[in-house]
Amino acid sequence: MPKILIVEDDPMNCLVFSRVLTKRGNFEVRCTEDVDDVLITAQQGAADIILMDIGLPNSSYAGKSVNGVQITQLLKANPTTAHLPVVLVTAFNMPGDRERYLKESGADGYIPKPVVDHEDFVAQVHHYMDNKKTPSTCGGEDGKKC
Numbered sequence: 389m390p391k392i393l394i395v396e397d398d399p400m401n402c403l404v405f406s407r408v409l410t411k412r413g414n415f416e417v418r419c420t421e422d423v424d425d426v427l428i429t430a431q432q433g434a435a436d437i438i439l440m441d442i443g444l445p446n447s448s449y450a451g452k453s454v455n456g457v458q459i460t461q462l463l464k465a466n467p468t469t470a471h472l473p474v475v476l477v478t479a480f481n482m483p484g485d486r487e488r489y490l491k492e493s494g495a496d497g498y499i500p501k502p503v504v505d506h507e508d509f510v511a512q513v514h515h516y517m518d519n520k521k522t523p524s525t526c527g528g529e530d531g532k533k534c
Contacts, residue, residue, distance in 0.1 A: 389414060389415065389416045390413075390414075390415050390416065390436045390437070390517060391415070391416045391417075391418070391434060391435050391436050391437075392409055392415045392416070392417045392418070392435065392436065392437050392438075392439060392513065393418055393419075393420065393426065393429050393430070393434075393435035393437075393438045393439070394406065394417060394418070394419045394420075394438075394439045394477075395419075395420060395421060395426055395438060395439065395440045395441055395444070395456060395459065396419055396421060396439075396441045396444075396477075397421045397441060397443070397444050397445060397446055397447070398441075401441070401501070402419035404503075405417070405419075405439065405477075405503070405509075406419060408503075408506045408509060408510065409509075409510060409513065412506060412507065412510045413510040413513060413514065415513070418435075421441075421444055421446055421447050422447070423447050423448065423449040423454060423459055424449070426438070426459060426463075427449075427459075427462065427463070427466075427469075430463055430466075430468075430469040430472050431466070431468050431469055435472065436472075436473075436517055437472070437473045437474075437475065437513065437516060437517050438463070438472060438473070438474045438475070439475050439477045439499075439513070440456040440459065440460055440474050440475065440476050440477065440493075440495065441456050441476075441477060441478055442455055442456040442457055442476060442478040442480050442489060443455060443456070443478070443479070443480070444456055444459075447459070449462070456476060456478070456493070457476075457489060457492050457493040460474045460476070460493040460494060460495050461492075461493060461494060464493075464494035464495075473496045473497070473516045473517060473519075474493070474494075474495045474496055474497075475495060475496060475497035475498065475499055475512075475513070475516050476489055476490070476493065476495045476497070476498045476499070477499045477500075477501060477503070478498070478499075478500065478501060479500070479501040479502070481500035481501070486498045486500075496516055497512070497515075497516045499512055
């Protein structure tokens with residue numbers, strides 16, 4: 389069963405996303421907003437995809453407050469986790485936000501909130517998983533430069 393890690397500060401969003409993805413997508417889902425947990429989970433290969441909120445007011449790393457863009461940058465900068473698909477799932481959806489946040493974070497995709505069409509949400513997650521990079525397709529001779 390594919391594993392999804394949801395990085396989200398809103399318990400209601402965690403609950404809704406988890407139920408939708410578990411029941412309609414047959415995924416194993418876990419939620420957290422703890423940055424160390426996210427990094428360890430990714431490094432251990434315990435997630436097949438990460439759905440990342442941008443606004444994470446309670447998250448910190450190395451003593452500093454961080455948001456989903458910064459966590460995604462950390463994941464994409466690490467050769468061990470760079471291939472892992474990270475999809476921004478965010479309420480930041482004004483004109484230009486999609487392009488800005490994808491470029492700034494290095495994320496693989498973007499899904500705007502609110503998520504109203506649950507079937508489409510599951511289909512998008514499947515799409516990003518099916519098109520995920522592997523270490524051998526990330527480029528470079530050693531396959532570690534995504």
